[in-house]
Amino acid sequence: VLKLPIELDGPPPVAAHVAELISGGDVVVSGNQVVRLGGAALALQRRLLSVFRSLAAGLEAEERAYPVLIPAAVLARTDYFISFPHQATVATHLQEQGLEPFVQAMRAGGAPTAELSGRLDAPEQLLSPAVCYHCYAELSGVQLSRPLEVLTATGRCFRREDAEACLPLARQREFTMHEIVLLGRPERVTAAREQLLGRVLELARRVGLRGRVVQASDPFYGSVEGRARSVLQQAGQLKLELVVDCGDREIAIASFNRHEDYFGRAFSIESDEGKPIHTSCIAFGVDRWMRAVVAARGASPAAWTEALSAGSEVAT
Amino acid sequence: VDTPYAKLKAFQEALVQQGVLTPREFETRLLSHLRGLCGADISPETHLFSSGLINSLKFIELMVFVETTLGIRVPNSRLSAEFFQTPRVIVDTFCAGKPC
Numbered sequence: 001v002l003k004l005p006i007e008l009d010g011p012p013p014v015a016a017h018v019a020e021l022i023s024g025g026d027v028v029v030s031g032n033q034v035v036r037l038g039g040a041a042l043a044l045q046r047r048l049l050s051v052f053r054s055l056a057a058g059l060e061a062e063e064r065a066y067p068v069l070i071p072a073a074v075l076a077r078t079d080y081f082i083s084f085p086h087q088a089t090v091a092t093h094l095q096e097q098g099l100e101p102f103v104q105a106m107r108a109g110g111a112p113t114a115e116l117s118g119r120l121d122a123p124e125q126l127l128s129p130a131v132c133y134h135c136y137a138e139l140s141g142v143q144l145s146r147p148l149e150v151l152t153a154t155g156r157c158f159r160r161e162d163a164e165a166c167l168p169l170a171r172q173r174e175f176t177m178h179e180i181v182l183l184g185r186p187e188r189v190t191a192a193r194e195q196l197l198g199r200v201l202e203l204a205r206r207v208g209l210r211g212r213v214v215q216a217s218d219p220f221y222g223s224v225e226g227r228a229r230s231v232l233q234q235a236g237q238l239k240l241e242l243v244v245d246c247g248d249r250e251i252a253i254a255s256f257n258r259h260e261d262y263f264g265r266a267f268s269i270e271s272d273e274g275k276p277i278h279t280s281c282i283a284f285g286v287d288r289w290m291r292a293v294v295a296a297r298g299a300s301p302a303a304w305t306e307a308l309s310a311g312s313e314v315a316t
Numbered sequence: 317v318d319t320p321y322a323k324l325k326a327f328q329e330a331l332v333q334q335g336v337l338t339p340r341e342f343e344t345r346l347l348s349h350l351r352g353l354c355g356a357d358i359s360p361e362t363h364l365f366s367s368g369l370i371n372s373l374k375f376i377e378l379m380v381f382v383e384t385t386l387g388i389r390v391p392n393s394r395l396s397a398e399f400f401q402t403p404r405v406i407v408d409t410f411c412a413g414k415p416c
Contacts, residue, residue, distance in 0.1 A: 217395075227390050228379035232372050235365045235397030262372065 001237060002213075006201065008244070010210035013295035015247030021299040022168060027290075032166035033173065034287065040301045041290065045176070047305070048289050049154055051312045052178040055199055056152035059192055061180060064153040066134035069125045074137045077266045080129070083220050083229060089158040089173075090123035127158035131179040132281040136267040139183065143270040144277060148184035148192060154286070155179070169291035170251050176286040185271050186260075186278040193280045197240070197256050200282070202314040204242060207307045208296045209253075211244030216255065236260075246295040253288040257281050320377065324384040339411045342385065346403050349381050360404040365397055375400075386410055 021027055026041035027034055037045060053063065069091055075081060081088070094102055098119030105115040128134070135151045157177045165171055180196060182189045201213065217233040220226030233239045238259070241252040257280060263269070264276035271277045297303040337345075343360060350358045354369045364370045370378065378400070383389060388410065399409040 224380050224383055224389075225376050227395055228376040229372070230395045231379070231397055231400060232375050234395075235400070260372070 002240070004237075004240070005212035005214045007212045008201065008204055008209055008242075010205070010208040010296060013210060013245050013247040013292070014298075015249075015295060017294050017298045018169065018246065018291050021294050024299060027168060029168045032163060032168065034168045040299070043301060044290050044293065044304060045286060047308050048284075048286055048293070049178055051203065051308055052154075052180070052284050052286075053152060054312055055196060055203070055314075056150060056180045058199070059148075059150040059180070059182075059196070061150035061152040064135070064138075064151055066128070066131065066153055066155055068128055068156050070128045070133060070137075071125055072123065074133055075126060075129075077140075078133070078136075078263070079225060079229075080133075082223055083218070083226050084129065086221050087129060087159045087219070089127040089129070089160065091125045091127055092120045092123035094119050095121050127174075128155055129159060130157055130281075130283065131155040131177055132181045132279075132283075135179075135181040135183070135281075136263045136269065136279070139269045140267040141269070143274065144184055144272050146184065147272055148182065148188040150192065151181045151183070153179060153181075167249075169287045170246075170249065172287060175288075178284040178286055180282045182280040182282075183264075183269065183277050185273060185275075189278045189280045190258075193256060193258065193282070196282050199314055200242065200254055200256075204244070206314060207293055207304075209244045209292055210296070211242060211250065213240050213242050213256075215239070216241040216252065244292045246291050251285075251288050251291065253285050253292050255283045257283070321380055321384070324381060337385070337411075339407050342411045343403060343407045345385060346381070346406060350378065350403060353377055358403065360407075361402050363402055364400060382406060382410055 021041060022029060024040070026037065026039035028036035028038075056063075072081075072090075075088075094116065102115055102119055106112065131153050134153070134155075138151075139149075155177055156174060158174050161171055161173050166173065182192045182196075197213070204211070215234055215237055216239045217230045218239060220230050236258065238257065240256040242254040242256075243250050243252045259279045259281075261276040261278050263279045264271075269277045293304050293307065297307045347358055347360065350364075353374050356369055358369070362369070364375075364378075379390065390410070394409060398405075400406055
């Protein structure tokens with residue numbers, strides 16, 4: 001059991017640096033959504049991803065690129081539709097028989113949103129809510145040959161967020177997540193998670209972030225299962241978050257999640273010892289890291305290039 | 317429907333029809349339910365989490381039992397392990413001092 005909170009006492013961050021980055025045109029925003037990254041902002045995102053990959057490389061992780069779409073059947077093997085139905089973003093198509101009337105409605109100047117409604121196929125796929133579900137699906141029914149497997153991937157993820165709650169580089173319906181997923185024997189998964197927690201904290205210290213690691217829980221839907229899982233997460237320190245100060249608000253930029261044997265059982269994945277594997281995932285909210293780094297170090301690439309070079313030493 | 321949830325709901329409705337459930341009666345039922353759930357002897361003071369007796373599936377069943385038996389929905393302010401440490405704490409938190 002970790003003694004929490006673990007404090008990070010960086011210098012005071014400056015929210016105006018983030019405003020400067022956005023007004024500089026390298027983060028283009030429309031209706032509270034980020035619609036484009038370019039220039040320094042894109043360079044910062046790439047630099048961060050490279051640091052996160054180095055963190056995983058220290059654990060001999062295998063890198064993956066997964067699709068954005070994920071079958072509903074995969075999520076249904078977990079309690080996703082019971083615990084997070086309110087966050088599901090579904091992907092579907094127009095029904096064959098709806099195509100002709102839809103085209104006619106469009107020709108007549110109809111509103112696409114209204115005309116789409118009622119003419120859609122039953123959705124079989126969703127837009128990924130997180131990266132790690134793809135890892136469990138990949139290893140479904142497999143017995144691992146090593147005591148610990150580590151997979152790492154970057155993905156676009158999607159959640160339902162109220163329009164008024166959205167804030168660029170803080171809370172978005174579509175965002176970039178980098179995950180390191182640990183799979184294997186319980187003691188190996190625990191040790192790797194602790195090692196990564198230490199390294200991420202060291203990275204955050206070298207970058208000069210101010211904040212703390214706290215116990216957290218997922219935003220479960222208000223079902224009895226969701227309420228129970230919220231209690232369980234806190235009881236077992238199953239979810240820790242690195243929350244940092246960005247000057248005008250605090251945001252969680254990384255989470256450290258323990259699932260025990262939940263996904264091992266749900267996807268029938270066995271350890272090299274023949275038992276259901278334990279899993280853990282470390283998730284980085286890449287857009288949020290961008291906000292945190294810029295608030296701490298300024299919008300100028302020179303400032304954060306130096307900070308992240310210091311940070312990447314931790315990782316290698 | 318023959319699910320544990322439906323059975324408990326029917327049970328709770330029967331209790332409501334019969335009258336009220338006192339904290340003491342609730343504790344008795346809770347202990348009996350927990351003993352069945354965990355296959356172990358459980359006292360009002362048994363620590364449910366630190367003893368390792370309750371895993372996640374069992375805890376979900378426990379939550380269903382508490383909510384359906386008392387006809388309540390555990391409020392967000394009580395969604396913390398400290399309110400589920402022992403059977404006695406559960407009774408004190410969700411049932412004590414008022415007819416259930």
